[in-house]
Amino acid sequence: MENWLIKQAELAPYRPALVYEGRTWNFRQLKTKVHKIAGKLTHFIGKSVKRAGIIADNTPASYFMILAFQQLGVQPVLLNCRLAFSELERQREDAEVLVVFVDDLLKKRFEQRVKSNTHYYFISELDSITSDSPVIIQSFEDDKIASIMYTSGTTGHPHGVLQTFRNHFFSAVGSVFNLGLQIDDQWLCAVPIFHISGLSIMMRSLIYGTGVILVPHFDPVKITKLLAFKHVSLMSVVPIMLKQLLELYPTEGYNESFRTFLLGGAPIDAATLGSCQKKGISVIQSYGMTETCSQVVALNFADAPSKIGSVGKPLFPVQLRINTGKIGEIEVKAPNLVKGYLNDQAGFNDKLTQDGWFRTGDIGNFDKEGFLFIKGRKDEMFISGGENVFPNEVENVYAKVAGIKEIAVIGIPDKRWGQVPYAFVELQDHSKLDAASLKLYGREKLAHYKVPQAFITVDKLPRTANGKLKHSAVREQFSKVIAKLNKEN
Amino acid sequence: MENWLIKQAELAPYRPALVYEGRTWNFRQLKTKVHKIAGKLTHFIGKSVKRAGIIADNTPASYFMILAFQQLGVQPVLLNCRLAFSELERQREDAEVLVVFVDDLLKKRFEQRVKSNTHYYFISELDSITSDSPVIIQSFEDDKIASIMYTSGTTGHPHGVLQTFRNHFFSAVGSVFNLGLQIDDQWLCAVPIFHISGLSIMMRSLIYGTGVILVPHFDPVKITKLLAFKHVSLMSVVPIMLKQLLELYPTEGYNESFRTFLLGGAPIDAATLGSCQKKGISVIQSYGMTETCSQVVALNFADAPSKIGSVGKPLFPVQLRINTGKIGEIEVKAPNLVKGYLNDQAGFNDKLTQDGWFRTGDIGNFDKEGFLFIKGRKDEMFISGGENVFPNEVENVYAKVAGIKEIAVIGIPDKRWGQVPYAFVELQDHSKLDAASLKLYGREKLAHYKVPQAFITVDKLPRTANGKLKHSAVREQFSKVIAKLNKEN
Numbered sequence: 001m002e003n004w005l006i007k008q009a010e011l012a013p014y015r016p017a018l019v020y021e022g023r024t025w026n027f028r029q030l031k032t033k034v035h036k037i038a039g040k041l042t043h044f045i046g047k048s049v050k051r052a053g054i055i056a057d058n059t060p061a062s063y064f065m066i067l068a069f070q071q072l073g074v075q076p077v078l079l080n081c082r083l084a085f086s087e088l089e090r091q092r093e094d095a096e097v098l099v100v101f102v103d104d105l106l107k108k109r110f111e112q113r114v115k116s117n118t119h120y121y122f123i124s125e126l127d128s129i130t131s132d133s134p135v136i137i138q139s140f141e142d143d144k145i146a147s148i149m150y151t152s153g154t155t156g157h158p159h160g161v162l163q164t165f166r167n168h169f170f171s172a173v174g175s176v177f178n179l180g181l182q183i184d185d186q187w188l189c190a191v192p193i194f195h196i197s198g199l200s201i202m203m204r205s206l207i208y209g210t211g212v213i214l215v216p217h218f219d220p221v222k223i224t225k226l227l228a229f230k231h232v233s234l235m236s237v238v239p240i241m242l243k244q245l246l247e248l249y250p251t252e253g254y255n256e257s258f259r260t261f262l263l264g265g266a267p268i269d270a271a272t273l274g275s276c277q278k279k280g281i282s283v284i285q286s287y288g289m290t291e292t293c294s295q296v297v298a299l300n301f302a303d304a305p306s307k308i309g310s311v312g313k314p315l316f317p318v319q320l321r322i323n324t325g326k327i328g329e330i331e332v333k334a335p336n337l338v339k340g341y342l343n344d345q346a347g348f349n350d351k352l353t354q355d356g357w358f359r360t361g362d363i364g365n366f367d368k369e370g371f372l373f374i375k376g377r378k379d380e381m382f383i384s385g386g387e388n389v390f391p392n393e394v395e396n397v398y399a400k401v402a403g404i405k406e407i408a409v410i411g412i413p414d415k416r417w418g419q420v421p422y423a424f425v426e427l428q429d430h431s432k433l434d435a436a437s438l439k440l441y442g443r444e445k446l447a448h449y450k451v452p453q454a455f456i457t458v459d460k461l462p463r464t465a466n467g468k469l470k471h472s473a474v475r476e477q478f479s480k481v482i483a484k485l486n487k488e489n
Numbered sequence: 490m491e492n493w494l495i496k497q498a499e500l501a502p503y504r505p506a507l508v509y510e511g512r513t514w515n516f517r518q519l520k521t522k523v524h525k526i527a528g529k530l531t532h533f534i535g536k537s538v539k540r541a542g543i544i545a546d547n548t549p550a551s552y553f554m555i556l557a558f559q560q561l562g563v564q565p566v567l568l569n570c571r572l573a574f575s576e577l578e579r580q581r582e583d584a585e586v587l588v589v590f591v592d593d594l595l596k597k598r599f600e601q602r603v604k605s606n607t608h609y610y611f612i613s614e615l616d617s618i619t620s621d622s623p624v625i626i627q628s629f630e631d632d633k634i635a636s637i638m639y640t641s642g643t644t645g646h647p648h649g650v651l652q653t654f655r656n657h658f659f660s661a662v663g664s665v666f667n668l669g670l671q672i673d674d675q676w677l678c679a680v681p682i683f684h685i686s687g688l689s690i691m692m693r694s695l696i697y698g699t700g701v702i703l704v705p706h707f708d709p710v711k712i713t714k715l716l717a718f719k720h721v722s723l724m725s726v727v728p729i730m731l732k733q734l735l736e737l738y739p740t741e742g743y744n745e746s747f748r749t750f751l752l753g754g755a756p757i758d759a760a761t762l763g764s765c766q767k768k769g770i771s772v773i774q775s776y777g778m779t780e781t782c783s784q785v786v787a788l789n790f791a792d793a794p795s796k797i798g799s800v801g802k803p804l805f806p807v808q809l810r811i812n813t814g815k816i817g818e819i820e821v822k823a824p825n826l827v828k829g830y831l832n833d834q835a836g837f838n839d840k841l842t843q844d845g846w847f848r849t850g851d852i853g854n855f856d857k858e859g860f861l862f863i864k865g866r867k868d869e870m871f872i873s874g875g876e877n878v879f880p881n882e883v884e885n886v887y888a889k890v891a892g893i894k895e896i897a898v899i900g901i902p903d904k905r906w907g908q909v910p911y912a913f914v915e916l917q918d919h920s921k922l923d924a925a926s927l928k929l930y931g932r933e934k935l936a937h938y939k940v941p942q943a944f945i946t947v948d949k950l951p952r953t954a955n956g957k958l959k960h961s962a963v964r965e966q967f968s969k970v971i972a973k974l975n976k977e978n
Contacts, residue, residue: 001805001806001824002808007805010802010859011789011802011803011805012789013858015791173662176665176666176670177665177670177696177697177698178672180669180670180671180672181665181666181669181670182669182671183667183669183789183790183791207666207805208666209666209805300500300501300672301672302504302672313499313500314500316490316496316500316696316698317490319491335490369502370499
């Protein structure tokens with residue numbers, strides 16, 4: 001296919017492509033801007049660079065830079081600004097990247113590092129660079145790499161996921177057949193563009209010829225204003241964002257242009273969804289991963305109210321199956337499934353079944369009508385007295401309890417039951433924990449083996465950059481407590 | 490990709506798939522119905538048939554039959570019911586088809602033929618057949634043939650165009666990015682389903698999971714009622730349909746669900762489009778062909794009012810170029826471009842340039858902003874005194890003249906000028922032709938060499954099944970008059 005940016009600059013030159021803090025670039029202006037940066041980049045990194053890194057923030061500068069890499073046929077390696085420097089370096093070295101651009105908004109955090117490491121530069125360092133005439137690629141070939149991002153991988157070392165243009169294209173197509181499309185759509189992007197949740201919004205914009213409203217960070221007050229007064233059609237959210245927006249929901253509702261929230265990243269509790277329903281806020285639950293370039297499953301508008309808790313049905317280009325009986329690991333086959341991991345094709349192939357389906361590592365089940373329910377991560381699931389316990393299920397039950405801000409359930413070895421559930425709880429301000437009544441509450445709602453044996457109050461639970469609760473990090477952060485519990489049991 | 494019909498029966502089981510004369514089949518019912526027919530077909534034609542023919546009309550029976558062939562992996566050969574029997578037989582033999590089903594609505598015309606030719610059957614003959622369990626194909630492979638239809642080909646013998654599932658898929662995707670999509674969309678199909686204009690509506694329905702309102706034939710009064718009172722979102726029209734609907738346009742307008750007419754098949758005069766604009770009726774001009782599985786170029790909503798006469802810009806997956814200078818033959822490269830002609834790959838390859846672009850045989854030009862204007866068929870163009878004359882341009886100027894129902898301009902050999910334009914005119918009832926004032930009118934609007942030398946009144950001008958004026962047929966039908974003119978010049 002023709003280079004998407006060039007194509008949209010021809011097809012929809014005057015349609016807004018990017019909106020940021022009141023400034024708008026239409027597709028023609030976006031192309032001009034990006035090609036100008038591509039010229040500077042050519043001067044700076046030369047013409048034969050295969051890959052370059054970016055530590056992006058949600059700013060136009062990062063947005064342009066990612067697109068500029070693509071325009072030059074340079075594979076953008078999207079590094080997560082929230083990682084520790086040693087982690088970043090491991091990823092940079094794995095990707096054999098010699099030049100990494102850091103968004104200037106991250107100056108404070110990265111100033112020393114940029115100074116002391118020859119591979120890192122601030123994007124603004126390009127400002128004073130003269131421009132070489134860039135060699136823009138004329139077509140976006142199906143199997144060419146459009147982006148590389150490292151999975152936050154709950155186990156083992158992170159993998160550089162090789163996302164092709166074809167992967168992004170089919171992801172966008174699968175989404176459009178579910179969510180519909182109006183040519184004046186604008187998608188609010190408050191999720192990080194270095195994650196697939198954000199990058200896929202950018203890619204959809206290039207494919208659909210529609211606009212992105214980019215915000216630098218998630219500020220619920222500011223975003224509520226945008227939703228109320230600006231032409232926002234869709235917004236991608238993770239559960240924690242949705243909860244905060246819900247609290248600020250204006251009595252007059254959002255702007256009439258608003259169609260729906262697309263909810264991903266993690267399952268959400270029924271209480272929050274029920275509350276959205278009561279207020280008439282459309283929320284489309286979805287399920288996807290870096291390896292599938294965003295959504296593979298989503299609810300549709302018609303089913304959303306009656307299927308609370310389900311992430312929906314496999315999108316049009318996607319096939320899903322569950323490998324053992326009623327509840328089991330979800331396997332996927334789709335044109336948006338990536339071809340592999342950088343420098344670890346074997347690691348990727350290990351996740352493929354003999355007939356080429358990708359084992360997601362997620363456990364779920366289909367109901368009678370074909371709606372998918374996610375139980376949790378395979379590696380988070382544990383067995384207690386011969387029964388499967390999915391931490392996520394237990395967590396969702398407790399999410400409704402007043403005073404609990406966030407709860408993480410993990411399995412702790414136990415002589416009698418194999419493992420038993422323990423809960424780590426982050427409380428809301430000025431709340432107190434009453435373990436006895438929490439247990440009682442659990443007994444009412446859950447099978448007894450699912451009820452946590454103890455509730456341990458902690459200051460803060462670890463989350464991924466995407467707001468997802470990270471059980472492996474819980475284990476790591478509270479390893480001492482856990483070791484002590486192990487001994488006791 | 491998964492079998493589209495099965496997929497939609499899972500994804501959108503209760504959404505209307507087909508509406509016909511007040512009856513509705515949702516996707517689940519459509520699948521059940523089609524699979525039942527597939528079972529009967531299996532019994533009737535056996536399991537190893539590669540291709541089967543259908544002389545379809547716009548009825549559910551034909552609709553189901555085409556889908557049933559696809560479900561079995563049998564290539565449907567869509568024959569045009571308006572062809573002479575000798576033409577049909579030539580196509581049937583070319584496609585090596587042994588069984589052709591004829592829609593029962595065509596009983597009158599085909600009764601004798603079905604009786605006397607062992608290859609032809611009425612669809613109703615399946616009614617009493619028992620059902621074998623059909624072997625339904627589980628996936629619609631990209632390069633598998635989804636449909637074969639013969640081009641009406643203005644020159645030479647007709648070609649069986651091999652349309653793959655991938656071709657249909659990308660055609661549908663190109664369309665959706667231009668026209669947008671709402672999941673409750675319903676597309677009114679009054680164009681023949683044995684043509685790509687109609688078949689592509691069926692395929693889009695399977696791909697989008699949206700509905701088709703099928704009508705047995707073009708009845709402008711009935712269709713105006715549907716447009717006014719039913720949930721119609723889009724309707725494909727050829728110019729002659731649009732003109733008739735325009736005359737009946739209700740003062741209250743159409744139903745609020747109506748988004749636009751998609752106009753194809755032939756260029757339309759500015760007067761008709763201007764009149765639509767005045768009435769606030771949205772018309773999206775488009776350009777496509779059997780070899781590209783429908784549209785490759787279309788206007789978008791925003792540009793439609795200011796670009797009257799243009800067919801728009803190449804759709805997202807499509808690339809177009811014009812091979813010589815400003816005006817020339819349009820060449821296309823697209824994933825919806827078919828791979829070839831049945832039994833005549835050489836004939837198809839002849840139409841490809843050295844670098845693999847398809848020469849459409851249409852002449853056009855892009856304006857400064859990249860909008861395509863079609864001048865006419867390359868083989869209809871002629872040279873008069875060293876200047877190119879495009880019959881279509883001349884015809885459009887005369888289409889506005891009161892009393893003229895249809896006009897065909899062709900080049901007649903001339904000793905002095907090489908060729909000169911002559912017009913064949915079909916008059917409206919009770920109208921008379923005044924050649925002198927018509928010439929005068931032409932002189933005002935056109936360069937002198939484009940003005941027809943004579944206006945010849947005829948009873949009826951020949952059209953293709955799609956309502957397209959067929960210049961080669963004009964030459965054929967009026968060959969005696971033309972031979973006489975040749976002698977005179």
